[in-house]
Amino acid sequence: MxxxxxxxxxxxxxxxxxxxxxxxxxxxxxxxxxxxxxxxxxxxxxxxxxxxxxxxxxxxxxxxxxxxxxxxxxxxxxxxxxxxxxxxxxxxxxxxxxxxxxxxxxxxxxxxxxxxxxxxxxxxxxxxxxxxxxxxxxxxxxxxxxxxxxxxxxxxxxxxxxxxxxxxxxxxxxxxxxxxxxxxxxxxxxxxxxxxxxxxxxxxxxxxxxxxxxxxxxxxxxxxxxxxxxxxxxxxxxxxxxxxxxxxxxxxxxxxxxxxxxxxxxxxxxxxxxxxxxxxxxxxxxxxxxxxxxxxxxxxxxxxxxxxxxxxxxxxxxxxxxxxxxxxxxxxxxxxxxxxxxxxxxxxxxxxxxxxxxxxxxxxxxxxxxxxxxxxxxxxxxxxxxxxxxxxxxxxxxxxxxxxxxxxxxxxxxxxxxxxxxxxxxxxxxxxxxxxxxxxxxxxxxxxxxxxxxxxxxxxxxxxxxxxxxxxxxxxxxxNANLEKKFWFRKNPFPVRTTRRGGSASRSASGASTPSGGLSRPATPPLGPVEDEYRLMSVNEVINGTAYAKATSKEVTEDAEEGEEFPGLIPLVESYLDSVxxxxxxxxxxxxxxxxxxxxxxxxxxxxxxxxxxxxxxxxxxxxxxxxxxxxxxxxxxxxxxxxxxxxxxxxIDDLIGQVPDLDKLFGNFLKGKSPCGGALKDYEAALGQ
Ligand code: ADP
Ligand code: MG
Ligand code: MG
Ligand code: MG
Ligand code: MG
Ligand code: MG
Missing domain, CATH: 3.30.590.50 (Creatine Kinase; Chain A, domain 2)
Structure with a gap:
C-alpha cells in the first residue's frame, strides 16, 4: 500500500x-x-x-x-x-x-x-x-x-x-x-x-x-x-x-x-x-x-x-x-x-x-x-x-x-x-x-x-x-428556506467580544469602518458558554441586519433581544467599502x-x-x-x-416581461432597459447628498 x-x-x-x-x-x-x-x-x-x-x-x-x-x-x-x-x-x-x-x-x-x-x-x-x-x-x-x-x-x-x-x-x-x-x-x-x-x-x-x-x-x-x-x-x-x-x-x-x-x-x-x-x-x-x-x-x-x-x-x-x-x-x-x-x-x-x-x-x-x-x-x-x-x-x-x-x-x-x-x-x-x-x-x-x-x-x-x-x-x-427558515448564526461578529449591554450592534458595524475607532478593546472578558454566542436568524437578518429584517420580514419574526442585534453582512461589506x-x-x-x-x-x-x-x-x-x-x-x-x-x-428584458410571467419578480429593475447602472447611481448619489 x-x-x-x-x-x-x-x-x-x-x-x-x-x-x-x-x-x-x-x-x-x-x-x-x-x-x-x-x-x-x-x-x-x-x-x-x-x-x-x-x-x-x-x-x-x-x-x-x-x-x-x-x-x-x-x-x-x-x-x-x-x-x-x-x-x-x-x-x-x-x-x-x-x-x-x-x-x-x-x-x-x-x-x-x-x-x-x-x-x-x-x-x-x-x-x-x-x-x-x-x-x-x-x-x-x-x-x-x-x-x-x-x-x-x-x-x-x-x-x-x-x-x-x-x-x-x-x-x-x-x-x-x-x-x-x-x-x-x-x-x-x-x-x-x-x-x-x-x-x-x-x-x-x-x-x-x-x-x-x-x-x-x-x-x-x-x-x-x-x-x-x-x-x-x-x-x-x-x-x-x-x-x-x-x-x-x-x-x-x-x-x-x-x-x-x-x-x-x-x-x-x-x-x-x-x-x-x-x-x-x-x-x-x-x-x-x-x-x-x-x-x-x-x-x-x-x-x-x-x-x-x-x-x-x-x-x-x-x-x-x-x-x-x-x-x-x-x-x-x-x-x-x-x-x-x-x-x-x-x-x-x-x-x-x-x-x-x-x-x-x-x-x-x-x-x-x-x-x-x-x-x-x-x-x-x-x-x-x-x-x-x-x-x-x-x-x-x-x-x-x-x-x-x-x-x-x-x-x-x-x-x-x-x-x-x-x-x-x-x-x-x-x-x-x-x-x-x-x-x-x-x-x-x-x-x-x-x-x-x-x-x-x-x-x-x-x-x-x-x-x-x-x-x-x-x-x-x-x-423557501431563504424566507421561512431560521439558521444558527453568531450574534457578535466583531473581533473582541464587548460586554456592553443594550448597545446597538449596528452601531458597532459602522464603527468597524474605522478599525481604530473603538472596535478593539484591550481586555477580553472571560468566555461564556458557547451556546450564548449564537442564535437562530433568518437569512434576511444575516444578510441585511436585524433592523432591516425586522422592518421587512414577512414570513418569520425576528427575535433578537436587546443588545443582540446582528449588523448584517451587507452593512459589513458597505462599511468595508466606505473604508477604502x-x-x-x-x-x-x-x-x-x-x-x-x-x-x-x-x-x-x-x-x-x-x-x-x-x-x-x-x-x-x-x-x-x-x-x-x-x-x-x-x-x-x-x-x-x-x-x-x-x-x-x-x-x-422589458419586452419579455409579460410574455414570461413574473420575470420582474426575479430581477426587479436590474435587467430592464439598457442603462444598467442608472438607477443604482441615482440612489447612490442621493445617499451621498443626504
Ligand atoms: P477546480 O475545478 O479544481 O475548482 P478550476 O481550475 O476549474 O479548479 O478553477 C478554479 C478557479 O480558480 C478558476 O476561476 C481560476 O481562474 C481560479 N484560479 C486559478 N489560479 C488561481 C490562483 N492562483 N488564485 C486564485 N484563483 C485562481
Ligand atoms: Mg474540478
Ligand atoms: Mg465544475
Ligand atoms: Mg473547475
Ligand atoms: Mg471542475
Ligand atoms: Mg471548483
Missing part, C-alpha cells in the same frame, strides 16, 4: 512558508447544453460536450468580434482579451468555463467579471450548433424521465451506471467518469439512492408512488434495489451519479497571502455556506416532478455516496475500519485555522479521522489542527486510481493527494499549492447554486469576494459549532450587485427556485399534480434561453 500522505507532507513542507502571494480569485460557471428550437416539440440535452470542447480548442483565435463583441469590455483591452478557459464536466451535456486568468485585487475586476461571464457564454454558444444553447439552470427538469430527453438518445440500463432512468452515455466518456460511477456503486454494493421528497400539490395522488420506477427490470443484480425498498412512497427516486453530478453550480476560489490567512478564510467562510445555499436556491424540479426542496446539495451528496453498509451503520463493523456519518460530498466537518478564537467546543466531537495518517503528518511536523483536517479527508478510499500512478510514488507530484482531495467534495475546499509550488494556498467556496443570468452569477461572486475582504479587513468572527453548520445545511433545503478609496462609478456598479442580494434576502425579489415554481404553476398545461411535462419544460427552457440571449447582448 502506498503511503498516500507523503506527497501531501512534501508539498506542505515546501509551501508552508510561502508569503505574500497575491490576493487573486476566480469563479467557475457550469452550463447545461440544451437542444432547443421553437418548432421542435421538446427540448433535449445535447450530448456533444466533446465536439463543442474540440471546436473551442481548435479555434486558435477565439475571436471576440461579431456576435460576441458588443458591450464586452471583457477581461482586457480589445484585441488583447484574455480568453476564457472551457473545461469538461461529469455530464456529457455540461460545460464549465473559467476566466482566462484569475482576477486580481483591483475593484475594477469586480466590475469586469460580469462582462467576462457574458463573453464566456457567447463564445460557448458560437461553437455550438444553431439549436444548441448553454443555459445556467442547475438541473435539467426532465433528466431521467421516461422517453427521449437527450440528443442523441440511448437506451437505459447500461453496464456502468446500471440506471433505470439514464443511459451510461449521459456521462463524460473519459474513463475517469464512468469508472468513478461504477466504483461508487460497487463499493456500496448497490446503486446510489437519490430520493427527493415530492411536492404535494392539490391534485397530487397521496401517498405518491413514483410512476416512473420499473419494478420488473431484470438486467443487473442492482435491479433488485427497488424491489428491496430503494424507492419509498412520496419520494422522487433516482439511482445514478448523473442526477447529482449533472447539476451546475457557481464556485469561487481565493488565493490567500499565506497559509495562515488561507486557514482563516476557510473557517470564516464555512458558516456562510448554508446561508448562500438558501439564497441561491434554484433547483425545484427532478425527473419531471416538482420537489419539496429548493436546492441541489443533498441530491449530489447521495449521488456519490459510496459508503458500505458497515460504514453506514447498517451492519456491525467487520471489514471496514469505521462508521462514517456523511457522504464524501457533504458540508465540511473541520475548522483548521490557527486563530485563537477557535474554541475547542466548535469542533465536531465525533469527527472520524485516520489516526495512522494523522500520526504520520504530526511526525512530519504538521500541527494538530491541519493534520486532523487531512486525516479526515483520508478516511475515504481513493475511488479511482490510474494504473500508471500506481507504478511509483513520485514525490515531485501531488496526484495521490489530489486524487483524495478531488473526491472529497465539501462545501469548502482548502487547496494546497501544486507540486511546483507556483501558486499559493487557496480556499474554494462551493455551496452556491448557479443562477439563470450572468448578472446574478456576477452579483453572488462579487458579494463573496467583498465579504471575504471585509472578514480579513475587520478580522470578523463567524465561528459557531461546526455541527450547527451541518444543521443549517439541512435547513437550507426546505422550500473608490470612485462613484465603481461603487455604483457594486451597489447593483449588493442590491440584488439584499432584495433576495428580504423576499422583495424571488429566488430562481421560486420563479421556476411559479412559472410551472401558471403554465396552462400544469394540472396541479406535481408533473412537469415535456411541454412545460420546453417553455421554461425557452424562457431561460430568451433571457440569456438578450442579456448576452447587453439588452434589457
Amino acid at each position: 502506498l503511503t498516500l500522505y507523503q506527497q501531501l507532507l512534501e508539498i506542505w513542507n515546501k509551501a508552508k512558508g510561502k508569503e505574500r502571494d497575491a490576493m487573486l480569485w476566480g469563479d467557475e460557471i457550469e452550463y447545461l447544453v440544451v437542444n432547443y428550437s421553437k418548432d421542435d416539440p421538446k427540448v433535449l440535452l445535447s450530448l456533444r460536450q466533446a465536439d463543442i470542447l474540440k471546436a473551442l480548442a481548435d479555434s486558435k483565435t477565439l475571436k471576440v468580434e461579431g456576435d460576441c463583441a458588443p458591450g464586452t469590455e471583457a477581461n482586457g483591452e480589445a484585441g488583447n482579451v484574455t480568453l476564457p478557459v472551457f473545461h469538461p464536466e461529469f455530464g456529457r451535456f455540461m460545460l464549465e468555463a473559467t476566466p482566462g486568468k484569475p482576477w486580481g485585487i483591483d475593484f475594477k475586476d469586480l466590475l469586469t467579471v460580469e462582462a467576462d461571464m457574458k463573453l464566456r457564454r457567447c463564445i460557448a454558444k458560437d461553437h455550438m450548433l444553431p439549436n444548441e444553447h448553454p443555459i445556467t439552470l442547475t438541473t435539467f427538469p426532465r433528466i431521467g424521465s421516461p422517453g427521449v430527453f437527450t440528443e442523441p438518445s440511448y437506451p437505459v440500463s447500461g453496464p456502468k451506471l446500471r440506471s433505470q432512468f439514464v443511459p451510461d452515455e449521459i456521462a463524460n466518456p473519459h474513463i475517469r467518469f464512468p469508472t468513478l460511477a461504477a466504483n461508487i456503486r460497487s463499493r456500496r454494493g448497490r446503486k446510489v439512492q437519490v430520493n427527493v421528497p415530492v411536492y404535494r400539490d392539490e391534485n397530487t395522488p397521496w401517498p405518491w408512488k413514483d410512476p416512473t420506477v420499473n419494478y420488473d427490470l431484470q438486467n443487473w443484480p442492482e435491479d433488485d434495489d427497488v424491489r428491496n425498498g430503494a424507492a419509498p412512497d412520496n419520494f422522487i427516486h433516482m439511482d445514478a451519479m448523473a442526477f447529482g453530478m449533472g447539476s451546475c453550480c457557481l464556485q469561487i476560489t481565493f488565493q490567500a497571502k499565506n497559509i495562515t490567512e488561507g486557514r482563516k478564510m476557510y473557517d470564516q467562510l464555512s458558516p456562510l455556506g448554508p446561508i448562500l445555499l438558501a439564497l441561491t436556491a434554484a433547483t425545484p424540479v427532478y425527473k419531471g416532478f416538482l420537489a419539496d426542496t429548493d436546492v441541489r446539495w443533498n441530491q449530489i451528496s447521495r449521488a456519490v455516496d459510496d459508503r458500505t453498509p458497515e460504514e453506514l451503520g447498517e451492519k456491525p463493523l467487520k471489514n471496514d475500519r469505521w462508521r462514517i456519518p456523511k457522504s464524501r460530498y457533504a458540508s465540511n466537518s473541520t475548522y483548521i485555522s490557527t486563530d485563537s478564537r477557535l474554541r475547542p467546543e466548535y469542533m465536531d466531537p465525533n469527527l472520524v479521522i485516520d489516526p495512522e495518517i494523522k500520526q504520520q503528518l504530526l511526525d512530519g511536523g504538521m500541527d494538530d489542527r491541519l493534520a486532523t483536517h487531512f486525516a479526515h479527508l483520508f478516511i475515504r478510499d481513493p475511488i479511482v486510481i490510474f494504473n500508471e500512478d500506481l507504478q511509483e510514488l513520485d514525490l515531485t507530484k501531488t496526484d495521490h493527494f489530489e486524487n483524495i482531495q478531488s473526491t472529497n467534495w465539501q462545501h469548502m475546499r482548502f487547496k494546497p499549492p501544486p507540486a511546483d509550488n507556483s501558486i499559493g494556498w487557496r480556499v474554494e467556496f462551493r455551496p452556491m447554486e448557479i443562477q439563470i443570468t450572468d448578472f446574478e452569477n456576477a452579483a453572488f461572486s462579487v458579494f463573496i469576494v467583498l465579504i471575504t475582504r471585509a472578514i480579513l479587513s475587520f478580522d470578523l468572527n463567524f465561528y459557531i459549532p461546526i455541527v450547527k453548520v451541518d444543521e443549517n445545511m439541512e435547513t437550507a433545503h426546505a422550500r 478609496n473608490m470612485d462613484v462609478a465603481t461603487r455604483c456598479g457594486l451597489a447593483r450587485y449588493l442590491d440584488l442580494i439584499r432584495k433576495r434576502a428580504s423576499g422583495e425579489l424571488w429566488t430562481a427556485a421560486k420563479w421556476i415554481r411559479e412559472f410551472i404553476a401558471k403554465h396552462p398545461e400544469y394540472k396541479k399534480d406535481s408533473v412537469v411535462s415535456e411541454e412545460i419544460t420546453k417553455d421554461l427552457v425557452g424562457a431561460v434561453i430568451q433571457i440569456g440571449e438578450r442579456e448576452k447582448r447587453g439588452l434589457g
Whole structure:
C-alpha cells in the first residue's frame, strides 16, 4: 500500500512558508447544453460536450468580434482579451468555463467579471450548433424521465451506471467518469439512492408512488434495489451519479497571502455556506416532478455516496475500519485555522479521522489542527486510481493527494499549492447554486469576494459549532428556506467580544469602518458558554441586519433581544467599502450587485427556485399534480434561453416581461432597459447628498 500522505507532507513542507502571494480569485460557471428550437416539440440535452470542447480548442483565435463583441469590455483591452478557459464536466451535456486568468485585487475586476461571464457564454454558444444553447439552470427538469430527453438518445440500463432512468452515455466518456460511477456503486454494493421528497400539490395522488420506477427490470443484480425498498412512497427516486453530478453550480476560489490567512478564510467562510445555499436556491424540479426542496446539495451528496453498509451503520463493523456519518460530498466537518478564537467546543466531537495518517503528518511536523483536517479527508478510499500512478510514488507530484482531495467534495475546499509550488494556498467556496443570468452569477461572486475582504479587513468572527453548520445545511433545503427558515448564526461578529449591554450592534458595524475607532478593546472578558454566542436568524437578518429584517420580514419574526442585534453582512461589506478609496462609478456598479442580494434576502425579489415554481404553476398545461411535462419544460427552457440571449447582448428584458410571467419578480429593475447602472447611481448619489 502506498503511503498516500507523503506527497501531501512534501508539498506542505515546501509551501508552508510561502508569503505574500497575491490576493487573486476566480469563479467557475457550469452550463447545461440544451437542444432547443421553437418548432421542435421538446427540448433535449445535447450530448456533444466533446465536439463543442474540440471546436473551442481548435479555434486558435477565439475571436471576440461579431456576435460576441458588443458591450464586452471583457477581461482586457480589445484585441488583447484574455480568453476564457472551457473545461469538461461529469455530464456529457455540461460545460464549465473559467476566466482566462484569475482576477486580481483591483475593484475594477469586480466590475469586469460580469462582462467576462457574458463573453464566456457567447463564445460557448458560437461553437455550438444553431439549436444548441448553454443555459445556467442547475438541473435539467426532465433528466431521467421516461422517453427521449437527450440528443442523441440511448437506451437505459447500461453496464456502468446500471440506471433505470439514464443511459451510461449521459456521462463524460473519459474513463475517469464512468469508472468513478461504477466504483461508487460497487463499493456500496448497490446503486446510489437519490430520493427527493415530492411536492404535494392539490391534485397530487397521496401517498405518491413514483410512476416512473420499473419494478420488473431484470438486467443487473442492482435491479433488485427497488424491489428491496430503494424507492419509498412520496419520494422522487433516482439511482445514478448523473442526477447529482449533472447539476451546475457557481464556485469561487481565493488565493490567500499565506497559509495562515488561507486557514482563516476557510473557517470564516464555512458558516456562510448554508446561508448562500438558501439564497441561491434554484433547483425545484427532478425527473419531471416538482420537489419539496429548493436546492441541489443533498441530491449530489447521495449521488456519490459510496459508503458500505458497515460504514453506514447498517451492519456491525467487520471489514471496514469505521462508521462514517456523511457522504464524501457533504458540508465540511473541520475548522483548521490557527486563530485563537477557535474554541475547542466548535469542533465536531465525533469527527472520524485516520489516526495512522494523522500520526504520520504530526511526525512530519504538521500541527494538530491541519493534520486532523487531512486525516479526515483520508478516511475515504481513493475511488479511482490510474494504473500508471500506481507504478511509483513520485514525490515531485501531488496526484495521490489530489486524487483524495478531488473526491472529497465539501462545501469548502482548502487547496494546497501544486507540486511546483507556483501558486499559493487557496480556499474554494462551493455551496452556491448557479443562477439563470450572468448578472446574478456576477452579483453572488462579487458579494463573496467583498465579504471575504471585509472578514480579513475587520478580522470578523463567524465561528459557531461546526455541527450547527451541518444543521443549517439541512435547513437550507426546505422550500423557501431563504424566507421561512431560521439558521444558527453568531450574534457578535466583531473581533473582541464587548460586554456592553443594550448597545446597538449596528452601531458597532459602522464603527468597524474605522478599525481604530473603538472596535478593539484591550481586555477580553472571560468566555461564556458557547451556546450564548449564537442564535437562530433568518437569512434576511444575516444578510441585511436585524433592523432591516425586522422592518421587512414577512414570513418569520425576528427575535433578537436587546443588545443582540446582528449588523448584517451587507452593512459589513458597505462599511468595508466606505473604508477604502473608490470612485462613484465603481461603487455604483457594486451597489447593483449588493442590491440584488439584499432584495433576495428580504423576499422583495424571488429566488430562481421560486420563479421556476411559479412559472410551472401558471403554465396552462400544469394540472396541479406535481408533473412537469415535456411541454412545460420546453417553455421554461425557452424562457431561460430568451433571457440569456438578450442579456448576452447587453439588452434589457422589458419586452419579455409579460410574455414570461413574473420575470420582474426575479430581477426587479436590474435587467430592464439598457442603462444598467442608472438607477443604482441615482440612489447612490442621493445617499451621498443626504
Ligand atoms: P477546480 O475545478 O479544481 O475548482 P478550476 O481550475 O476549474 O479548479 O478553477 C478554479 C478557479 O480558480 C478558476 O476561476 C481560476 O481562474 C481560479 N484560479 C486559478 N489560479 C488561481 C490562483 N492562483 N488564485 C486564485 N484563483 C485562481
Ligand atoms: Mg473547475
Ligand atoms: Mg471542475
Ligand atoms: Mg465544475
Ligand atoms: Mg471548483
Ligand atoms: Mg474540478
